[in-house]
Amino acid sequence: MNFAVVVFPGSNCDHDAYHAVKHVFGQSAEFVWHKETSLGDADVVILPGGFSHGDYLRTGAIARFSPIMASVRAFAEAGKPVIGICNGFQILMECGLLPGAMLRNRDVQFHCEHVGVRIEQADTPFTGKASVGQMLRIPIAHGEGNYFAPPEVIAELEAHRRVIFRYASADGEVTDAANPNGSVHNIAGICNEGRNVVGLMPHPERAVELVTGSADGRVVFESVIQHGV
Amino acid sequence: MVFDSATLQRHGVTPDEYARIVELVGREPNLLELGLFSVMWSEHCSYKSSRVHLKTLPTEGARVVQGPGENAGAVDIGDGLAAVFKIESHNHPSFIEPYQGAATGVGGIIRDIFTMGARPIALLDSLRFGPVEDPANRRVVRGVVAGIGGYGNSMGIPTIGGEVMFDETYSGNPLVNVFCLGIARHDALVKGQASGVGNPVYYVGAKTGRDGIHGATMASAEFDETSADKRPAVQVGDPFMEKLLLEACLEVMQTDACVGVQDMGAAGLTCATSETGSRGEVGVEIDVMHVPQREAGMTPYEIMLSESQERMLLIVHKGREAEVERIFEKWDLHAVRIGEVTADKMLRIRDHGTLVAEVPNRALTDEGPVYRRPFAPPADMAARQRMPSVDATQLPVTLDALLRLLASPGIASKRWIYRQFDHMVRTNTIVLTGLGAGVVRVKGTNRALAMSLDGNGRFCQLDPRQGARLAVAESARNVACAGAEPIGATNCLNFGNPERPEIMWQFAEAVAGIGEACVALGTPITGGNVSLYNETAGAPILPTPVIGVVGVLEDASHVRSRVFQDAGLDIVLLGENHGELGGSAYLTTFLGTISGVPPALNLAAEGALQRFLVAEAGLGAITSAHDCSDGGFVVALAECCFDSGGIGADVDVPAASGDGEVGMAAATLFGESATRVILGVKPEASTALLERARSAGVAAQRVGATGGTQIRVAIDGVVAIECPVSEAEDRWTNGFSQWLESPPQRRG
Numbered sequence: 001m002n003f004a005v006v007v008f009p010g011s012n013c014d015h016d017a018y019h020a021v022k023h024v025f026g027q028s029a030e031f032v033w034h035k036e037t038s039l040g041d042a043d044v045v046i047l048p049g050g051f052s053h054g055d056y057l058r059t060g061a062i063a064r065f066s067p068i069m070a071s072v073r074a075f076a077e078a079g080k081p082v083i084g085i086c087n088g089f090q091i092l093m094e095c096g097l098l099p100g101a102m103l104r105n106r107d108v109q110f111h112c113e114h115v116g117v118r119i120e121q122a123d124t125p126f127t128g129k130a131s132v133g134q135m136l137r138i139p140i141a142h143g144e145g146n147y148f149a150p151p152e153v154i155a156e157l158e159a160h161r162r163v164i165f166r167y168a169s170a171d172g173e174v175t176d177a178a179n180p181n182g183s184v185h186n187i188a189g190i191c192n193e194g195r196n197v198v199g200l201m202p203h204p205e206r207a208v209e210l211v212t213g214s215a216d217g218r219v220v221f222e223s224v225i226q227h228g229v
Numbered sequence: 230m231v232f233d234s235a236t237l238q239r240h241g242v243t244p245d246e247y248a249r250i251v252e253l254v255g256r257e258p259n260l261l262e263l264g265l266f267s268v269m270w271s272e273h274c275s276y277k278s279s280r281v282h283l284k285t286l287p288t289e290g291a292r293v294v295q296g297p298g299e300n301a302g303a304v305d306i307g308d309g310l311a312a313v314f315k316i317e318s319h320n321h322p323s324f325i326e327p328y329q330g331a332a333t334g335v336g337g338i339i340r341d342i343f344t345m346g347a348r349p350i351a352l353l354d355s356l357r358f359g360p361v362e363d364p365a366n367r368r369v370v371r372g373v374v375a376g377i378g379g380y381g382n383s384m385g386i387p388t389i390g391g392e393v394m395f396d397e398t399y400s401g402n403p404l405v406n407v408f409c410l411g412i413a414r415h416d417a418l419v420k421g422q423a424s425g426v427g428n429p430v431y432y433v434g435a436k437t438g439r440d441g442i443h444g445a446t447m448a449s450a451e452f453d454e455t456s457a458d459k460r461p462a463v464q465v466g467d468p469f470m471e472k473l474l475l476e477a478c479l480e481v482m483q484t485d486a487c488v489g490v491q492d493m494g495a496a497g498l499t500c501a502t503s504e505t506g507s508r509g510e511v512g513v514e515i516d517v518m519h520v521p522q523r524e525a526g527m528t529p530y531e532i533m534l535s536e537s538q539e540r541m542l543l544i545v546h547k548g549r550e551a552e553v554e555r556i557f558e559k560w561d562l563h564a565v566r567i568g569e570v571t572a573d574k575m576l577r578i579r580d581h582g583t584l585v586a587e588v589p590n591r592a593l594t595d596e597g598p599v600y601r602r603p604f605a606p607p608a609d610m611a612a613r614q615r616m617p618s619v620d621a622t623q624l625p626v627t628l629d630a631l632l633r634l635l636a637s638p639g640i641a642s643k644r645w646i647y648r649q650f651d652h653m654v655r656t657n658t659i660v661l662t663g664l665g666a667g668v669v670r671v672k673g674t675n676r677a678l679a680m681s682l683d684g685n686g687r688f689c690q691l692d693p694r695q696g697a698r699l700a701v702a703e704s705a706r707n708v709a710c711a712g713a714e715p716i717g718a719t720n721c722l723n724f725g726n727p728e729r730p731e732i733m734w735q736f737a738e739a740v741a742g743i744g745e746a747c748v749a750l751g752t753p754i755t756g757g758n759v760s761l762y763n764e765t766a767g768a769p770i771l772p773t774p775v776i777g778v779v780g781v782l783e784d785a786s787h788v789r790s791r792v793f794q795d796a797g798l799d800i801v802l803l804g805e806n807h808g809e810l811g812g813s814a815y816l817t818t819f820l821g822t823i824s825g826v827p828p829a830l831n832l833a834a835e836g837a838l839q840r841f842l843v844a845e846a847g848l849g850a851i852t853s854a855h856d857c858s859d860g861g862f863v864v865a866l867a868e869c870c871f872d873s874g875g876i877g878a879d880v881d882v883p884a885a886s887g888d889g890e891v892g893m894a895a896a897t898l899f900g901e902s903a904t905r906v907i908l909g910v911k912p913e914a915s916t917a918l919l920e921r922a923r924s925a926g927v928a929a930q931r932v933g934a935t936g937g938t939q940i941r942v943a944i945d946g947v948v949a950i951e952c953p954v955s956e957a958e959d960r961w962t963n964g965f966s967q968w969l970e971s972p973p974q975r976r977g
Contacts, residue, residue: 009560010469012385016656019672033559049654051383054469110378112651141382141651203653211659211670211785 001228003029004042006072006088008063013049013085013205020205021046025221034066043228044081044125045072047088049141049203059102059144060090069095081125081224082197086142089189089199098192098199099157100149106182110143114214115180117188117202118168121161124191125227126198126220135172136216138207140180145201147183147190154184165189165200231257240267246598253592261530261578261586268496268534269503269593272761277598278727279759282740290753292716298508300341300421300492302755303413304717306781308674311418313347314410316355316682316721316777318760322463323405327372331405332380332466333538338409339384340492343475344541346419346482347411350655351669352381354391354407355682355721355775359400361638364973369403371969376466377407378649383468384475388650389658390667391682395638396823398686401765406721406758408682408777412671419482421491422508423544426572428488430502430513431550433557433564434474434540438523440464441497441536470539477560478541484556486549488570493540499533499593501542502568503576506590509544513590514577515568529580544570604733613691616811616825619892623820626894628952630819631863634899635957636964637818640860642871645966664790664872665855666711668782677785679713681705681778683858686771687812688827693735695827696812697742697774699903702835703858704778705750709839710854710906712787712846713780718747720757720776725769727761735772736761743774749832750839752778771823780843787846791855793873796936798852799915800869800880803838804905805928806862808885808896814859815899828903834927835904841925842906850914857905863898863950865907867940870954871961877954880933881943897944909935 003021007014014031022029032039039045052063063069069091076082076097084092092098105111119127119134149157157163165188169178179186181201189200204217237247240263250258250266258266272278288296294311295303301315319334335352342349354377359366381388386409423430441464481487489509491501498520506513517532527535543564545553550566557564571577576593578586589596607613634640644663652662657669659677666681683704689696705715720743725732747754763770782788810816811825845851857865862882870878885897910918915931922929941951 010383010472012383012472012654016654019656023672035559050385051469051472054383054467054472056469109375110382110649110651112382112653113648139653141653143382206653206656209656212653212656213658213661 001027001043001225002041003027003044003046004032004039005029005046005048006032006034006068008034008052008066010052010054011048011050013203017046017048017205020208020221024208025225027225032068034068037067037071039071039075044224045075047084047091049086049088052087052091060087060094063091064095073097076197079194079196081227083126084199085203085205086201089201092197092199097197098190099153100147102144103146103148104144105146111180112139112141114139115202116168116170116178118166118172120163120166124164124195124198125224127164127223128227129223130219133172135168135170137214138202138204138217140202142201145181147187149184157190162191163187164191164198165202232263241271242267246270249598253596254588259586261533262588264530264534265499265586265588265593268499270597274496274500275597276759278600278602278761279736280599281601282737285740286744286754287748288753288755290751293753293755294415295418295755297756300344302717302719303418304755304779306678307676309415310671311413311415312410312678312779313342313345313413314408314719314779315341315756316406316408316719316775317758318721318723319405319407320403320723320760320763323373324369324401324403326463327369328376329463329465331373331376333464334405334407335377335380336466336468336471336538337494338407339386339471340494342409342411343478344421344490344492345413346417347413348479349386349409349411350657351410351667351680352386352388352407353667353680353682354388355684356391356393357399357404357773358395359397360395361969362974363400366400367969367973373403373405374646374649380466380468382651384472385654387652387654387658389652389662389669393643393646394686396686396771398768398770402763402770404723404773406775410678410680410779417482419487419490421505422489423505423511423513423570424488424509426511426570428547428570429545429550429566430515430568430570431543431545431564432520432540432567433543433562435467435470435537436521436523437532437535438537439527439531439535442531442534464536464538466538473560473562474539474541477557477562481553481556484552486546486552488544488546491542493542495536497534497536503590503593505542505544506576507594510574512571512573512575512577513568514571516579516582518581519565519567521565529578529585533578602727602733603730604737605730606734607731613824614826617820617822619820624892624895625819626898626949628950631950631952632957632960634815634818634860634864635867635961637814638965638968639814640864641964642962643965644962645969659785659788660711660790664792666707668711668788670785675784677782677788679708679711679780679782681707682775683707684773684775686773687817687823689739689772689774690823691812691825692827693738693772694742695830697739698746698830699827700774700776701743701746701750702830702903703856704776705752705839706856708778708780709842710789710856711782712789712843713782714843715750715752715778715780715839717755718752718776718778720754720774722759723763723770723773723775724761725764732769739772739774743776746832750836782846784847789851789854791869792853793869793876793909793935794852796876797912798909798935799912799931800878800933800935801908801910801915801918801929802905802932803908803922803927803929805902806885806897806900806905807902808900809902810892810896810900813861813899813901815861815895828901830903837926838904838906841922841927850910850918851908852911853909855907857907858901861899861901863942866942867957869907869909870940871958875938875954876935877937877939878933878935879937879941881946882932884944894944894949898942898949
């Protein structure tokens with residue numbers, strides 16, 4: 001499969017996403033500079049983590065205006081798989097492909113640590129090989145990952161099973177103690193109505209090789225590769 | 230003389246130095262020229278007090294690719310790759326404005342690394358603060374930690390380790406020493422030098438503002454009349470700009486269009502132009518009119534002395550300009566041609582064509598004053614080294630004593646700090662932060678690099694030479710514990726005012742100690758930094774040389790952390806316990822004193838121990854390794870149990886002779902004898918391991934086994950301390966954040 005890893009100025013997990021799909025999973029991968037207008041022959045688009053444009057205005061707020069984003073939108077609207085990780089998730093919300101916004105973590109500190117993440121739905125391209133309720137231990141690394149949306153939006157997300165990942169304790173309990181940033185309903189990741197666009201704050205691309213502390217993120221990549229086969 | 234003595238004083242230039250300037254320039258300098266000399270001959274840039282001592286350090290070795298003198302040092306790590314690394318201090322700014330001071334410290338050292346053509350892949354920090362009971366110190370701790378995170382996280386360079394210590398002397402003088410390591414191909418290393426007459430000189434990055442013009446060099450009577458405003462001397466960092474510069478510069482360097490690159494750090498444009506010219510034995514001529522400026526009406530003086538961050542100077546091959554400009558444009562950066570390389574070895578500065586300064590490059594960079602400042606040991610050395618007379622009740626060997634030590638700020642887990650640092654980005658971190666030395670794999674090879682920062686101001690206060698030797702030994706030992714062979718070192722030397730003989734003595738002794746240990750352990754110094762004048766109202770910091778050692782692990786899969794991997798392992802202690810309590814964390818915690826004689830160090834034994842740890846890396850018998858340092862054997866043993874999922878340990882150690890009968894138990898368990906490592910060893914492999922240790926001349930004994938839920942420590946068969954792992958781990962895990970959040974105590 002062909003993965004496009006979009007690079008914004010200030011992206012810094014672009015190399016990690018590229019390494020995961022290219023070297024760990026043996027897929028074809030290309031960096032796509034944000035000033036490009038074409039995604040080429042990509043089958044999957046990854047918006048990687050980082051601090052696009054320094055995140056000086058609001059996380060992801062400027063990146064949505066990048067030339068490549070028109071193609072990303074068209075790609076998404078065609079029903080093809082798009083995943084936004086961390087800053088990529090924030091960009092997807094800013095450009096309206098996903099609902100909600102990120103507040104600063106409730107303790108106003110940056111958190112980098114492994115957390116428990118529960119798979120809530122297995123009918124997206126990125127969770128097809130997972131089972132509902134499966135627990136992943138994968139890293140987060142963000143200062144603004146406190147997911148917020150108005151109650152009616154949350155209700156709609158829940159009603160349509162669009163919460164895909166939730167922070168949970170090691171034994172799968174959704175508790176406040178397992179919530180690292182204060183996100184509403186412990187939401188760690190969601191999808192769009194068409195279920196082909198997924199955004200999440202945790203970093204599955206950092207958890208694809210045991211040597212780095214966890215390989216639980218593999219299922220996200222294995223799912224989309226299987227999806228495309 | 231055209232300047233009055235007050236002007237010279239404000240520029241930090243002595244009358245003798247001024248006479249030398251006149252001699253070197255061949256006439257009286259103008260104010261701008263005086264400014265150039267004042268920054269380039271400052272202690273920070275010229276090392277005028279420290280140079281004679283630094284020259285004694287070992288800087289050569291088979292692995293050394295680049296020694297001191299460039300932006301960073303480099304050592305060979307195989308496969309045609311080099312590890313490029315250095316440590317720098319940003320102490321004074323971090324006290325004035327903790328967030329920006331620390332942030333720009335991170336920015337500065339990162340620029341030093343990518344200026345060499347290396348991709349930065351790891352950061353470490355060595356930090357010193359005053360006790361946080363004082364709200365002023367608390368502000369510094371919070372600001373510095375947030376600033377390091379704010380900059381490093383944005384850059385996408387993981388902060389994988391470091392060390393933090395507290396002492397009253399760091400109140401008002403916090404230390405922020407930042408280490409950065411990058412990777413480059415040997416043949417792609419870029420030097421900070423200009424060459425090729427007629428080659429254009431480019432400026433790229435942030436605009437030049439009035440920030441960072443040093444207070445001492447800024448104010449003068451003449452200068453006041455023309456300067457509109459005076460800004461604080463602390464710079465403001467822009468990590469996004471630096472990220473763009475990093476990516477753009479590395480892309481430019483992949484072409485061969487660049488002759489040389491130099492970042493603008495201390496002394497800004499002055500340093501970058503004169504050093505590139507001097508290293509290349511050429512001249513550099515620029516017109517400040519072309520320098521991008523953040524505000525209107527800046528004088529040549531201000532432009533040349535500004536320390537605005539995130540700026541680079543590039544010397545480009547004539548004819549390749551368009552290529553270079555195109556790459557910077559891609560990153561929305563505008564590379565501006567500000568001048569060119571000339572043949573006459575002069576630094577020539579013009580302002581709209583008019584010559585405003587003209588001085589020989591070498592006069593600025595190489596012909597500055599060198600001082601052999603007088604030195605003498607402090608008068609109270611003997612008193613410092615005397616152990617206090619105490620009775621047994623003051624030296625507790627109890628469960629409570631262990632818990633108190635584990636929760637003490639210097640020993641407790643620093644998770645509150647490193648959780649705020651992205652320590653996993655780039656997916657190379659293979660020993661998670663807090664679990665041992667910082668270790669990153671090198672993608673595309675089987676290798677990994679281990680690195681550690683260490684320094685012990687308490688030991689140095691009591692004996693600077695011995696303290697420095699111990700710091701080198703500990704840093705290299707930490708790297709060897711991970712399985713890596715120590716191959717190079719960098720140092721950051723933090724001291725008080727060198728004009729005082731006892732401070733200069735501390736400095737000279739520490740440098741001598743570093744040299745002795747680096748020679749013995751095979752870790753040449755490839756670069757570093759000196760920070761002097763760390764004192765307030767005549768009260769200096771503890772002498773604090775910080776050593777960073779880098780090691781290579783041939784097979785990344787052999788890496789070891791400090792954590793016991795399983796129950797039922799044999800616990801083996803390498804090295805000998807001499808029961809040395811002098812300068813220990815234990816004495817400081819329970820007696821509130823820094824006294825006694827620091828532990829002895831046999832460098833031959835230390836080298837043998839480290840070689841043994843490296844040789845064992847591929848053999849599989851050792852599953853974890855942790856050195857004994859602050860808090861001694863029992864604290865180290867407890868740390869081996871932490872993060873293991875609650876695996877306990879049951880050990881029995883022989884009594885050390887100790888400091889008299891009273892302190893025997895405390896000295897045995899909490900003394901900080903050097904050259905000791907606790908191993909978790911597969912039981913079926915331990916007999917052979919002990920045999921190999923014996924052949925290698927390394928003292929080794931099986932002292933117990935892992936398992937159960939208790940940490941149980943006996944001395945000669947008598948249980949001295951028994952503690953549930955869970956309770957110990959809870960105190961250790963939360964001790965630091967609880968201390969930081971405890972009610973502040975305002976003083977006086």
